[in-house]
Amino acid sequence: MSTMRTDVVVVGGGIAGMVAANRAAELGRKVLLLERGAEPKYLCNSRYTGGTFHVCMDDIMAGHDKLLALIERMTGGFARPDLMESIARDAERSVRWLQQQGIRFIKASAAAHQGWVVAPPGRTRPGLEWEGRSGDVMLRTLEAAFLARCGQVLRGTRAMALQMQGDRCIGVRAQQATGEISISADAVVLADGGFQGNPELMAAHITAAPEKIRQRGAGTGLGDGLRMAQEVGAALVGLDRFYGHLLSIDALHNDQLWPYPYPDAVATAAIVVGPDGKRFADEGMGGVYLANAIAKLPDALSAVIILDDAVWQGPGKNGLVPANPHLPNVGGTFHTAGDLATLAAKAGLPADAVTATVASYNAAFAAGQLAGLTPTRTADRYKPMSLLKAPFHALPVCAGITNTMGGVAIDGDARVLRADGGPIEGLYAAGATSGGLEGGASVGYVGGLVKGAVFGLRAAEHLAAKVTA
Numbered sequence: 001m002s003t004m005r006t007d008v009v010v011v012g013g014g015i016a017g018m019v020a021a022n023r024a025a026e027l028g029r030k031v032l033l034l035e036r037g038a039e040p041k042y043l044c045n046s047r048y049t050g051g052t053f054h055v056c057m058d059d060i061m062a063g064h065d066k067l068l069a070l071i072e073r074m075t076g077g078f079a080r081p082d083l084m085e086s087i088a089r090d091a092e093r094s095v096r097w098l099q100q101q102g103i104r105f106i107k108a109s110a111a112a113h114q115g116w117v118v119a120p121p122g123r124t125r126p127g128l129e130w131e132g133r134s135g136d137v138m139l140r141t142l143e144a145a146f147l148a149r150c151g152q153v154l155r156g157t158r159a160m161a162l163q164m165q166g167d168r169c170i171g172v173r174a175q176q177a178t179g180e181i182s183i184s185a186d187a188v189v190l191a192d193g194g195f196q197g198n199p200e201l202m203a204a205h206i207t208a209a210p211e212k213i214r215q216r217g218a219g220t221g222l223g224d225g226l227r228m229a230q231e232v233g234a235a236l237v238g239l240d241r242f243y244g245h246l247l248s249i250d251a252l253h254n255d256q257l258w259p260y261p262y263p264d265a266v267a268t269a270a271i272v273v274g275p276d277g278k279r280f281a282d283e284g285m286g287g288v289y290l291a292n293a294i295a296k297l298p299d300a301l302s303a304v305i306i307l308d309d310a311v312w313q314g315p316g317k318n319g320l321v322p323a324n325p326h327l328p329n330v331g332g333t334f335h336t337a338g339d340l341a342t343l344a345a346k347a348g349l350p351a352d353a354v355t356a357t358v359a360s361y362n363a364a365f366a367a368g369q370l371a372g373l374t375p376t377r378t379a380d381r382y383k384p385m386s387l388l389k390a391p392f393h394a395l396p397v398c399a400g401i402t403n404t405m406g407g408v409a410i411d412g413d414a415r416v417l418r419a420d421g422g423p424i425e426g427l428y429a430a431g432a433t434s435g436g437l438e439g440g441a442s443v444g445y446v447g448g449l450v451k452g453a454v455f456g457l458r459a460a461e462h463l464a465a466k467v468t469a
């Protein structure tokens with residue numbers, strides 16, 4: 001086994017790892033970044049990302065108080081107060097710091113959350129296209145800045161275990177094609193991107209049938225950081241929730257249907273039913289919430305959006321890659337009929353149940369009683385619509401997972417915590433590896449990029465104050 005010595009080891013070269021590595025190097029520390037991917041443009045969610053820096057799908061520059069209120073509302077009491085405070089305080093600073101590294105932002109649309117999108121933004125067409133776009137340019141810019149600061153990147157290097165001395169983390173063991181390497185360090189930052197790419201962990205925490213969930217990212221998060229941290233006594237939090245979207249059921253075999261278009265805007269204006277023709281979740285909580293509910297169904301491939309033509313011609317056309325017309329155009333199953341009974345038959349659903357479900361939804365809508373439905377229907381986040389205008393449509397969907405929300409418990413400085421709440425000295429976690437901010441009963445989504453950037457910065461700043469240059 002070969003050995004190395006450095007001040008700081010960062011595990012993973014996505015946004016969280018690259019920000020942590022750069023900031024620690026900027027603060028004068030000797031930093032080694034380990035990346036499992038062997039290619040110069042190794043794949044990860046940060047490479048695929050749409051590049052929108054938002055907080056809870058709102059303006060990242062809204063200021064501390066508004067951001068804190070947004071996160072509190074979105075996460076419904078789940079998020080740790082210190083993590084919410086870190087995001088509220090440092091969201092803007094993280095964007096400004098990225099600008100200083102040479103990353104350019106543009107306003108992609110008039111929507112509040114799209115004021116700060118990494119340039120050049122993704123193309124507005126179906127399927128995956130990342131090369132030369134936001135995330136790819138962002139990572140290459142950060143890697144160049146890191147190398148200019150004398151940072152070292154070891155690609156093709158998979159961190160496997162943490163090294164401890166008593167209660168303190170003193171390094172990491174990693175696997176390379178040529179053998180094992182042992183790296184001693186004063187601090188380790190875990191930033192390996194979550195566990196969505198690990199079928200066993202997915203089956204344990206997210207869904208009974210991982211093969212029925214479409215990866216809508218790189219799938220490179222294998223849960224190594226989670227396992228390594230757990231082995232040395234870290235607490236884990238909120239593993240049952242993920243960030244993702246609804247996708248056409250055909251996304252499982254048709255690459256034109258992921259990561260875009262996603263029909264969330266259609267589902268949140270209409271209703272989603274299971275194989276019994278009945279609603280099973282509160283559509284008004286949003287597409288991320290619905291994707292989680294679908295993943296937990298006895299059959300995760302049994303959900304169908306039922307909508308009318310007013311929804312299809314309205315919200316169906318919302319967004320940068322709208323479901324209308326892209327989803328049917330690129331091969332997504334889309335049933336249409338002049339009446340609900342015929343539509344249900346085409347979609348393989350019980351006609352009586354679908355007709356009754358739509359009727360009771362329409363009656364509750366007309367009476368202003370959507371909250372009284374079972375399951376209830378929230379109406380203050382996404383605007384519900386009545387379902388009256390023929391033709392009617394049915395859109396079979398599956399859950400698309402981007403990254404897990406839960407993970408290693410951290411504090412506001414990204415220090416990894418034990419079950420007793422105390423920190424493990426020398427050990428930090430940032431980005432999708434970490435938990436405690438997003439998830440909970442409301443499946444609160446704060447933002448993958450802001451989470452990675454803020455806790456990457458904070459990890460580096462905390463450890464730099466401890467590690468002597």
Ligand SMILES: Cc1cc2nc3c(=O)[nH]c(=O)nc-3n(C[C@H](O)[C@H](O)[C@H](O)COP(=O)(O)OP(=O)(O)OC[C@H]3O[C@@H](n4cnc5c(N)ncnc54)[C@H](O)[C@@H]3O)c2cc1C
Pocket residue numbers: 011012013014015016017034035036037042043044045046047048049050051052053054157158159160191192193194216217218220221222224225259402403430431432433447448449450452
């Ligand atoms: C299509 C798409 C669009 C998105 N759009 C947005 C958006 O507009 N706004 C937003 O906020 N979020 C968006 N997201 C989510 C966001 O991109 C992610 O939450 C974020 O990039 C996660 O960053 P990360 O650094 O935690 O993980 P990653 O970017 O996944 O990086 C983790 C890295 O760790 C490496 N690794 C894994 N295991 C090991 C190991 N054992 N040793 C060494 N290295 C390891 C992986 O290879 C990977 O390179 C999007 C995601 C996708 C896929």
